[in-house]
Amino acid sequence: xxxxxxxxxxxxxxxxxxxQESALFPWLTVFGNVMFGLKLVPELTRSxxxxxxxxxxxxxxxxxxxxxxxxxxxxxxxQRVAFARALAPDPLVLLMDEPLGAxxxxxxxxxxxxxxxxxxxxxxxILFVTHNVREAVCLGDRVTLLSPRPGxxxxxxxxxxPRPRDINSVELAEYxxxxxxxxxxxxxxQVVE
Amino acid sequence: xxxxxxxxxxxxxxIAAWQALALSGRWSPVLLPSPQSVGEYLCVSLKxxxxxxxxxxxxxxxxxxxxxxxxxxxxxxxxxSKSEFxxxxxxxxxxxxxxxxxxxxxxxxxxxxxxxxxAMLFVVIMGTIWSVVIATDTGAGTISPIYARAARTxxxxxxxxxxxxxxxxxxxxxxxxxxxxxxxxxxxxxAAEIYVTVLTGFGLGHLLHYGRELNAMDQVVAxxxxxxxxxxxxxxxxxxPWERFLHRRWGTGA
Numbered sequence: 001x002x003x004x005x006x007x008x009x010x011x012x013x014x015x016x017x018x019x020q021e022s023a024l025f026p027w028l029t030v031f032g033n034v035m036f037g038l039k040l041v042p043e044l045t046r047s048x049x050x051x052x053x054x055x056x057x058x059x060x061x062x063x064x065x066x067x068x069x070x071x072x073x074x075x076x077x078x079q080r081v082a083f084a085r086a087l088a089p090d091p092l093v094l095l096m097d098e099p100l101g102a103x104x105x106x107x108x109x110x111x112x113x114x115x116x117x118x119x120x121x122x123x124x125x126i127l128f129v130t131h132n133v134r135e136a137v138c139l140g141d142r143v144t145l146l147s148p149r150p151g152x153x154x155x156x157x158x159x160x161x162p163r164p165r166d167i168n169s170v171e172l173a174e175y176x177x178x179x180x181x182x183x184x185x186x187x188x189x190q191v192v193e
Numbered sequence: 194x195x196x197x198x199x200x201x202x203x204x205x206x207x208i209a210a211w212q213a214l215a216l217s218g219r220w221s222p223v224l225l226p227s228p229q230s231v232g233e234y235l236c237v238s239l240k241x242x243x244x245x246x247x248x249x250x251x252x253x254x255x256x257x258x259x260x261x262x263x264x265x266x267x268x269x270x271x272x273x274s275k276s277e278f279x280x281x282x283x284x285x286x287x288x289x290x291x292x293x294x295x296x297x298x299x300x301x302x303x304x305x306x307x308x309x310x311x312a313m314l315f316v317v318i319m320g321t322i323w324s325v326v327i328a329t330d331t332g333a334g335t336i337s338p339i340y341a342r343a344a345r346t347x348x349x350x351x352x353x354x355x356x357x358x359x360x361x362x363x364x365x366x367x368x369x370x371x372x373x374x375x376x377x378x379x380x381x382x383x384a385a386e387i388y389v390t391v392l393t394g395f396g397l398g399h400l401l402h403y404g405r406e407l408n409a410m411d412q413v414v415a416x417x418x419x420x421x422x423x424x425x426x427x428x429x430x431x432x433x434p435w436e437r438f439l440h441r442r443w444g445t446g447a
Contacts, residue, residue: 013347013348015346016346016347017342017343017346019339019342019343021339023339023340023342023343025340025343025358025361025362026362026442026443026444027361027362027364027442027443028361028442029442036344036347036349036357037347037348040347040348040349040353069441069442069443069444070442070444071442071443071444072444085347089347089348
């Protein structure tokens with residue numbers, strides 16, 4: 001895999017990963033967590049860092065919680081802080097590994113619209129791994145099916161729905177059922193092999 | 194407020210009971226000095242400077258030895274959590290030596306360093322170091338790997354990761370280990386001071402020892418009180434803030 005003509009071998013500041021768990025540091029406040037990655041960007045001044053961190057907290061709707069402790073947040077709020085923390089150092093690509101998997105359905109729907117809103121504001125490339133086809137259709141411009149072990153690209157779909165997309169809309173459901181059908185075909189083939 | 198009142202009443206009651214027992218005359222004042230005579234000794238020794246001088250000598254030894262013990266123990270503990278080799282060698286040694294009461298180091302310390310500050314320092318360091326090594330090792334070894342992964346993806350490596358992620362993440366264990374190290378250091382220093390006359394400075398232990406030699410039990414009890422008081426204050430001043438921080442951030446405790 002190449003990014004800007006450089007081979008990608010390991011994670012790092014230019015390709016931040018967001019995990020299924022928020023992985024927020026309990027010894028830091030919400031603000032301290034967002035600052036953690038920023039402090040590792042050498043070219044920023046102190047006031048720039050603080051400004052960026054506050055900006056992203058505002059973007060995820062948690063400006064009021066800057067000085068809260070991590071344990072005081074709900075699961076959805078934690079993932080939003082993790083999102084802000086990952087966006088703040090301005091990575092080239094954001095890798096999200098089932099970041100909404102551990103959340104309840106309502107919170108997840110709220111985050112679908114948040115992620116779309118923030119994506120539209122920041123235009124950051126996001127690679128989003130999920131097992132939920134609707135989620136993929138709702139968030140993605142391109143949806144890629146991967147085969148299990150080894151993970152190879154089976155098929156790719158381009159989603160041309162206007163944004164913001166509603167996970168419960170009929171058009172989205174049509175796309176999703178189309179992709180699910182393709183997914184089942186691939187899985188059937190795999191079993192035969 | 195109510196709790197402070199209860200605590201105050203409890204201690205007033207305790208002293209009153211002690212005074213009543215001393216006044217009853219059943220025991221000689223050598224065996225049971227009255228609170229009054231203990232108080233008098235405290236006043237006199239505060240005025241002529243012996244008490245403050247001895248406290249200063251003792252605390253200097255304690256803080257210096259404790260700081261050195263931490264400075265050696267923390268990195269060793271981190272190293273032990275990281276390397277299997279260190280864990281199997283130094284880790285086992287630490288576990289063994291931690292069970293050795295640090296008083297047992299005193300004869301060796303005297304032989305090696307003589308009756309001086311070196312011996313005192315050595316005993317305090319030996320009291321501190323092993324608890325700290327074990328706590329750091331356990332703490333750094335049991336933190337959730339997700340923290341290290343999250344830190345890595347943000348570009349935190351090497352020294353930065355050790356000091357900004359691994360150490361703070363193991364804080365709950367570290368504080369326990371540091372408290373234990375402190376308690377061991379304090380006990381071993383008192384034992385050393387009572388046991389050995391060091392010519393480079395008279396500490397609280399020496400005052401206690403000479404109190405016994407002179408049959409001055411008011412002095413002995415007064416010094417014991419001072420030692421208890423220092424222990425209480427150290428807990429409140431050194432560790433309570435960290436524990437409050439821990440409970441606030443991690444959301445543990447009340």
